[in-house]
Amino acid sequence: xxxxxxxxxxxxxxxxxxxxxxxxxxxxxxxxxxxxxxxxxxxxxxxxxxxxxxxxxxxxxxxxxxxxxxxxxxxxxxxxxxxxxxxxxxxxxxxxxxxxxxxxxxxxxxxxxxxxxxxxxxxxxxxxxxxxxxxxxxxxxxxxxxxxxxxxxxxxxxxxxxxxxxxxxxxxxxxxxxxxxxxxxxxxxxxxxxxxxxxxxxxxxxxxxxxxxxxxxxxxxxxxxxxxxxxxxxxxxxxxxxxxxxxxxxxxxxxxxxxxxxxxxxxxxxxxxxxxxxxxxxxxxxxxxxxxxxxxxxxxxxxxxxxxxxxxxxxxxxxxxxxxxxxxxxxxxxxxxxxxxxxxx
Amino acid sequence: xxxxxxxxxxxxxxxxxxxxxxxxxxxxxxxxxxxxxxxxxxxxxxxxxxxxxxxxxxxxxxxxxxxxxxxxxxxxxxxxxxxxxxxxxxxxxxxxxxxxxxxxxxxxxxxxxxxxxxxxxxxxxxxxxxxxxxxxxxxxxxxxxxxxxxxxxxxxxxxxxxxxxxxxxxxxxxxxxxxxxxxxxxxxxxxxxxxxxxxxxxxxxxxxxxxxxxxxxxxxxxxxxxxxxxxxxxxxxxxxxxxxxxxxxxxxxxxxxxxxxxxxxxxxxxxxxxxxxxxxxxxxxxxxxxxxxxxxxxxxxxxxxxxxxxxxxxxxxxxxxxxxxxxxxxxxxxxxxxxxxxxxx
DNA sequence: ATATTTAATACAAACGTGTGCAAAGATAAA
DNA sequence: TTTATCTTTGCACACGTTTGTATTAAATAT
Numbered sequence: 001x002x003x004x005x006x007x008x009x010x011x012x013x014x015x016x017x018x019x020x021x022x023x024x025x026x027x028x029x030x031x032x033x034x035x036x037x038x039x040x041x042x043x044x045x046x047x048x049x050x051x052x053x054x055x056x057x058x059x060x061x062x063x064x065x066x067x068x069x070x071x072x073x074x075x076x077x078x079x080x081x082x083x084x085x086x087x088x089x090x091x092x093x094x095x096x097x098x099x100x101x102x103x104x105x106x107x108x109x110x111x112x113x114x115x116x117x118x119x120x121x122x123x124x125x126x127x128x129x130x131x132x133x134x135x136x137x138x139x140x141x142x143x144x145x146x147x148x149x150x151x152x153x154x155x156x157x158x159x160x161x162x163x164x165x166x167x168x169x170x171x172x173x174x175x176x177x178x179x180x181x182x183x184x185x186x187x188x189x190x191x192x193x194x195x196x197x198x199x200x201x202x203x204x205x206x207x208x209x210x211x212x213x214x215x216x217x218x219x220x221x222x223x224x225x226x227x228x229x230x231x232x233x234x235x236x237x238x239x240x241x242x243x244x245x246x247x248x249x250x251x252x253x254x255x256x257x258x259x260x261x262x263x264x265x266x267x268x269x270x271x272x273x274x275x276x277x278x279x280x281x282x283x284x285x286x287x288x289x290x291x292x293x294x295x296x297x298x299x300x301x302x303x304x305x306x307x308x309x310x311x312x313x314x315x316x317x318x319x320x321x322x323x324x325x326x327x328x329x330x331x332x333x334x335x336x337x338x339x340x341x342x343x344x345x
Numbered sequence: 346x347x348x349x350x351x352x353x354x355x356x357x358x359x360x361x362x363x364x365x366x367x368x369x370x371x372x373x374x375x376x377x378x379x380x381x382x383x384x385x386x387x388x389x390x391x392x393x394x395x396x397x398x399x400x401x402x403x404x405x406x407x408x409x410x411x412x413x414x415x416x417x418x419x420x421x422x423x424x425x426x427x428x429x430x431x432x433x434x435x436x437x438x439x440x441x442x443x444x445x446x447x448x449x450x451x452x453x454x455x456x457x458x459x460x461x462x463x464x465x466x467x468x469x470x471x472x473x474x475x476x477x478x479x480x481x482x483x484x485x486x487x488x489x490x491x492x493x494x495x496x497x498x499x500x501x502x503x504x505x506x507x508x509x510x511x512x513x514x515x516x517x518x519x520x521x522x523x524x525x526x527x528x529x530x531x532x533x534x535x536x537x538x539x540x541x542x543x544x545x546x547x548x549x550x551x552x553x554x555x556x557x558x559x560x561x562x563x564x565x566x567x568x569x570x571x572x573x574x575x576x577x578x579x580x581x582x583x584x585x586x587x588x589x590x591x592x593x594x595x596x597x598x599x600x601x602x603x604x605x606x607x608x609x610x611x612x613x614x615x616x617x618x619x620x621x622x623x624x625x626x627x628x629x630x631x632x633x634x635x636x637x638x639x640x641x642x643x644x645x646x647x648x649x650x651x652x653x654x655x656x657x658x659x660x661x662x663x664x665x666x667x668x669x670x671x672x673x674x675x676x677x678x679x680x681x682x683x684x685x686x687x688x689x690x
Numbered sequence: 691a692t693a694t695t696t697a698a699t700a701c702a703a704a705c706g707t708g709t710g711c712a713a714a715g716a717t718a719a720a
Numbered sequence: 721t722t723t724a725t726c727t728t729t730g731c732a733c734a735c736g737t738t739t740g741t742a743t744t745a746a747a748t749a750t
Contacts, residue, residue, distance in 0.1 A: 013496050015736055026700045031738060041698060056492055061470040062407040063736035066705045073467070081432045081451075090426055094453045098460055103467045106426075106451035108439045115443055122418070122448045125406040126471070147401055151358050235635070261635075268638040290580070290606075291636050293613040360706055371730045376708055386728060408706035411735045694749070701742070712731075719724070 014055050023047055034059075065127055074317065075123045077107045077116065077133040079160070083233070084260065085287050085304055086134070089158070092310035093132065100318065102129070111232065113138035120144040123153065130154040130317045135162060137230075140201055149327060154320035158313045160202050166330040168316040170309050172337045174204055177302055178211030181256060181284050181339060186215065188345055190254035190282050192223040194245060197258040199228055208258060225252065229262065238265015246273065254282035254345060260289050263299065282345030298342035305335045359400050368392060379404075410472055419662065420468045422452045422461065422478040424505070428578070429605065430632050430649055431479070434503070437655035438477065445663065447474070456577065458483035465489040468498065475499035475662045480507060482575075485546055494672060499665035503658045505547050511675040513661040515654050517682045519549055522647055523556030526601060526629050526684060531560065533690055535599035535627050537568040539590060542603040544573055553603060570597065574607065583610020591618065599627035599690060605634050608644065627690030643687035650680045 016034070020027035025044060033040045033048040034057075040048075051057075065071060076093055078086040090106055097104035105128075109116040116136050123131055124147065131153060133145070142162035148155050149167065158170040178195075185193050195212040198205035209226045216224045227245075231237045238261060245252055246269075257263040263285040267277075275281050277297055286302045289295060312333050319325040361379070365372035370389060377385045378393035379402075385393075396402075410416060421438055423431040435451055442449035450473070454461040461481050468476055469492065476498060478490070487507035493500050494512070503515040523540075530538050540557040543550035554571045561569045572590075576582045583606060590597055591614075602608040608630040612622075620626050622642055631647045634640060657678050664670040 016738095017736070027736085028701080028738075029699060031736095032699095035738085039698070044698085056495065058466060058469045058496070060411070060472070060736050062410040062472060063705090064738080065407040066405070066411060066707095066735090067737050067739090068705065069738085073471075081426050081435055082429075084427075087426050087432055090453065091455070094455060098455075098457075098463075103464065104452070106453070107449070108435065108451070110436070110439060110443075118443075119448065121403060124403045126418075127405070127407060150401065151403070235638075264636045264639065267636075271639055289636055291609045291612070291634055291640065293580075294609065294616055294640055295636065296641070358706095361708095362706070372706085373708075373731080374729060376706095377729095380708080382709095384728065389728085405706050408735090409708085411705090411737090412707055412709090413735065414708085692750080694747100696747070697745080699742105699744075701740105703739090703741105705737090706735105708734090710731105710733095712729105714727100714729075716727070717725080720722080 013060070014057050015060065016057075019048060019051055019055075019057065023051060070321075071127070071129050072102045073126075073128050074102050074104050075107060075119075075128045075131045076104055077109060077119055077131065079109050079111045079134060079136050081106070081108055082261075083287075084290065085159075085306060088306040089310045089313075092307050093314055096310065096314045100314075102318075109136040111136045111138055113140070117144045120148060124148065124151050128153060130156070130321050132156045132158060132313050132317055134158050134160045135202070136160075137199055137202060152327060154317055154327065156313050156317045156320070158309050160204050163203060166328045168320065168325065168329065168331040168333070170312045170316070170333045170335065171203070172304055172309070172335045174207035174337075175211040175214075177337045177339070178208040178256065179215045180211075181302070182212050182215035183219070184339070185254045185256070185282055185284065185345060186219050186221065188282065190345070191221070192225075192250055192252045193221070193254040193256065193282075194252040195226040195256045196241065196262055197226065197228060198233070199230055205258060212256065223250070223252075229258075233259035233261045235261050235265040235268070238262035239269045240265070242266040242269045246275075253280070255284075257283065257285040260285055260287040264289065267295070267299075278343065278345045284339075284345055288340075292342075297344050299344040300342045301340050303338045303340050305337055308335050358405070359402050360405065361402075364393060364396055364400075364402065368396060415666075416472065416474050417447045418471075418473050419447050419449050420452060420464075420473045420476045421449055422454060422464055422476065424454050424456045424479060424481050426451070426453055427606075428632075429635065430504075430651060433651040434655045434658075437652050438659055441655065441659045445659075447663075454481040456481045456483055458485070462489045465493060469493065469496050473498060475501070475666050477501045477503060477658050477662055479503050479505045480547070481505075482544055482547060497672060499662055499672065501658050501662045501665070503654050505549050508548060511673045513665065513670065513674065513676040513678070515657045515661070515678045515680065516548070517649055517654070517680045519552035519682075520556040520559075522682045522684070523553040523601065524560045525556075526647070527557050527560035528564070529684070530599045530601070530627055530629065530690060531564050531566065533627065535690070536566070537570075537595055537597045538566070538599040538601065538627075539597040540571040540601045541586065541607055542571065542573060543578070544575055550603060557601065568595070568597075574603075578604035578606045580606050580610040580613070583607035584614045585610075587611040587614045591620070598625070600629075602628065602630040605630055605632040609634065612640070612644075623688065623690045629684075629690055633685075637687075642689050644689040645687045646685050648683045648685050650682055653680050 016030045017027045020030045030048050033045045081087045094104045107119045113136055142165050145162055145165045155167045161169045197208050200206040284300045361375045362372045365375045375393050378390045426432045439449045452464045458481055487510050490510045500512045506514045542553050545551040629645045633646055
């Protein structure tokens with residue numbers, strides 16, 4: 001015999017059966033009343049609804065889903081939310097979700113493949129209605145996303161994507177825009193342009209590198225330096241990189257930075273060394289610096305159209321959830337990013 | 346008669362019963378094998394585990410929870426994640442969760458009471474293991490949190506809290522630190538100090554206002570101006586406020602700002618008007634500006650110890666989940682924030 | 691009056707899992 | 721051989737819902 005000690009706070013949650021018992025009806029009647037089935041008499045419906053309201057009845061989603069009902073929860077997976085690119089998208093998506101009756105649940109991988117995998121498993125286990133993902137830098141293998149498809153959970157990639165998974169994707173024109181700014185710098189007279197980017201395992205950074213290199217080739221520049229930063233994109237890392245670059249010979253005379261945080265690090269050290277921008281060093285960065293207006297000189301940057309990315313991703317996912325788009329379909333939307341010209345080059 | 350068209354992609358998820366059927370054992374045996382019950386023969390266990398692995402079996406959490414099992418998902422609710430204060434905490438908590446076997450699911454209220462309510466309902470419906478919350482500015486009523494307690498879901502407040510809900514809370518010393526910086530400004534010779542804060546419905550802003558006012562009273566200053574900003578804390582709003590303040594007579598000679606975004610707005614407009622900092626205007630802000638090091642002059646700010654807030658909140662919640670802290674217990678932890686002295690006053 | 695339709699409710703099965711208990715099979719002891 | 725102990729597996733129910741069908745009660749028609 002086993003004695004069970006009930007925690008004094010432990011409240012059994014009120015169920016449809018409890019209501020049925022109290023009101024002397026069958027629980028199926030309660031269920032129908034709550035779901036506004038016409039088959040239940042006005043009078044009893046009122047009774048049931050009132051009781052439910054008074055006792056704060058909440059549907060048990062676990063039971064509901066077990067019955068095979070779909071739900072309204074969307075998972076959003078991002079590498080991190082410290083960077084404005086992602087936090088802007090999270091914000092926008094939260095609002096879109098709310099306006100359309102979905103609840104957005106945000107997961108952060110911190111750029112870790114392992115955590116990403118675990119999150120995907122959790123999503124499957126809990127049977128989310130859909131997933132919107134931008135993958136971690138660590139992610140070389142995409143099996144876990146294939147798993148999602150196996151379990152028939154709609155999936156949309158944005159920005160950082162897995163090429164080999166057939167599913168809707170939203171990207172920006174990384175190749176073209178990077179080629180464009182590289183050309184812009186060349187035409188401005190810069191000769192030694194460094195391209196600062198992430199691991200080329202990720203489409204975003206690979207495309208940017210290719211865009212940079214293609215233009216360097218076009219203009220037959222003799223200086224070519226596409227630097228892949230494997231560390232996290234932090235201000236500190238930006239400082240380190242700049243110091244190393246500046247000690248090199250020949251020194252670069254322009255930098256294209258893939259990340260705002262790196263850019264800030266560069267600016268800090270440049271200032272401390274008295275490096276003049278844009279005279280000694282030209283700079284263009286992906287993404288807006290929050291305090292851009294009080295930085296002298298203001299930095300030319302690439303507006304990544306976060307809002308549009310969020311909008312498109314959301315629309316695609318909802319269509320998948322509604323079966324208006326098939327599960328294996330591979331739609332690719334390209335968002336055109338824009339150069340915002342300031343005075344840093 | 347109703348014909349049912351099965352979506353070609355629609356895969357029934359593999360269950361414990363499927364495995365049982367394929368391997369000619371009872372599903373209870375499969376269940377035991379998967380949970381490493383010693384009662385199942387080594388040989389069959391191997392068979393089952395292999396089959397499960399090969400077919401990517403994932404436990405159905407809905408079924409599991411329906412059986413009354415607890416889970417490992419923690420909900421984190423924040424007003425927004427655009428502000429570094431919150432995004433830092435989200436980051437830290439995600440890592441803590443991961444390290445301790447929990448999955449953190451982040452919800453953003455966008456400062457909206459209604460959305461906050463809905464999120465709480467979702468959390469109850471899905472039966473999360475626990476919740477960590479910083480409330481929205483709109484939130485005047487706290488019934489929804491009482492509901493959480495009713496459903497026996499552990500709850501920890503941090504930073505912005507509901508006073509009347511008895512549950513663990515983690516705050517910073519808003520009153521003391523604001524009093525301290527007010528005194529600091531007074532001693533520096535500033536005579537007309539404006540305090541820029543949020544609605545006093547929220548403890549954080551109320552405490553800060555009280556701290557400011559108490560010190561203004563102590564020193565019998567004749568200028569007193571605690572301004573409650575009801576709009577979102579954005580750079581644009583910061584600009585507007587500064588322009589209004591600067592047109593007033595008498596002009597303020599110092600500003601205490603509750604938000605980094607407001608501060609940036611102020612700095613932008615101050616610069617455009619040629620206002621000298623700290624000579625014409627002193628400034629202190631709550632929270633670090635990401636690009637602080639390249640802003641001239643550097644801004645004195647209050648370090649809110651996000652990391653410690655996250656750590657304490659997490660520990661408290663986990664203790665509640667483990668029943669080491671009772672559900673109604675009202676523990677209050679105060680984190681001591683610190684002034685980081687720079688040259689803006 | 692009885693037969694027929696309609697409205698309202700009850701019954702039972704199912705979703706996927708875990709678990710106490712019974713049953714069967716195997717091994718050891720008598 | 722029988723009996724006792726131990727190991728392994730099967731059975732059945734429960735969790736909270738929904739829903740097709742059966743049942744009852746009420747209303748209408750004959």
